[in-house]
Amino acid sequence: MRTKNQRTERRTDALSKERIVEAAIEILDTDGENALTFRALAARLATGSGAIYWHVADKNELLTAAANHIIARTLGASVNDADPRKGIRAIALGVFNVIDIHPWVGTQLSREPWQTAMLQIFEGIGGRLRALGVPEQAQFDAASVLLNYILGVAGQNAANARLLPREVDRSAFLASIAARWTQHDPAEYPFVHQVAAQIPEHDDQEQFLAGINLILAGIESTR
């Protein structure tokens, strides 16, 4: 068990990219995206800030590696379902839930295109579309919609997490969003007003899955 003091003492074991990424993830999870600085990271690793650059090119590489680590772990744990529809839902839900726990992953996914994490999601979806019977020429488009929808939700949830102070509870947060929606002119925004009433009792995860199901229905309808 690591004591509190050890952190400020001289480190005895060697630095490595893995240990740096691990420490970065801890900071991101505990104190949020803004708390990850090279100074804070160096302090936690009991080293100089310049030492980190021996193992990691820059902050971008660090964030990419951290996100890849989380996503790889998540997708590795997802059950290999025989039903491709269930498999796609499991992948999507896995990404959704992991971003609920690590919101900064959502930010990173929508900021850095074509990183390994994204390709893993893409591959997981694409392989199952073939099993679903989607013709080969249609698979690229179909996998793209699903991926981009997942990335869109990921980005929004990450942004919400940045906005939501930790002490405010969820229902108060939803109520404040609904209130902001209804501030707009009802004549100009009738749909927004109609839907604002549904915000407080709506379930993010359910709505996310409803979206996945709608897209899957669309993919299957044009088969």
Add this chain to the structure above:
Amino acid sequence: MRTKNQRTERRTDALSKERIVEAAIEILDTDGENALTFRALAARLATGSGAIYWHVADKNELLTAAANHIIARTLGASVNDADPRKGIRAIALGVFNVIDIHPWVGTQLSREPWQTAMLQIFEGIGGRLRALGVPEQAQFDAASVLLNYILGVAGQNAANARLLPREVDRSAFLASIAARWTQHDPAEYPFVHQVAAQIPEHDDQEQFLAGINLILAGIESTR
């Protein structure tokens, strides 16, 4: 016609939020997201950096106002089509194209949830879903999928624009992406390898619209 010298001369007309937002948009469009600093903005407006804070609370408000301005202008110009499907496609394509020209708008849309720009897109889509005959309880989910898909693509395109150096042409960029995809193990990423071949000749806008059509098909199939 504004001469080059006038910019560094003492400004004679008063500052205003509109003029600041306008100048910010010019900087974002010309020199990219990273070039927008309060110092650069102050220099362009021939004032002190502190003066901007009299009209704008902080950088976030500035970026939100800039994105709102661009989106409002785009959606205002979109034709009010009688066919709700065409209307939704026109809104989606309008947002897609405006982000192609102003990539920073994509970044802003995926960073800042529930800003006016997003609600405008949401309202435009939602109103047409009703016209499409989507039952009221299903409209919230349906509008959400479409919006989140649009936001996902917006974020990715903005990220690509940040990555793409201006001198590199599009086909070379696509080839480099395809090359990065095929670097991964084909046994582990069969789908990615299969699809990589389609990247060079694929059309972003067509694929985006194909996604919109798939989602619309899904929405209509569950009616």
Add this chain to the structure above:
DNA sequence: ACCTGAACACCGTTCAAGT
């Protein structure tokens, strides 16, 4: 009321110097 610009409290990144 509005503007000026120096000052403050940060950043990411580099690099001479150490072991």
Add this chain to the structure above:
DNA sequence: ACCTGAACACCGTTCAAGT
């Protein structure tokens, strides 16, 4: 080969002082 930490070149934001 790897680490240290001061230094550099920036940021956003504040605020006393001006008009």
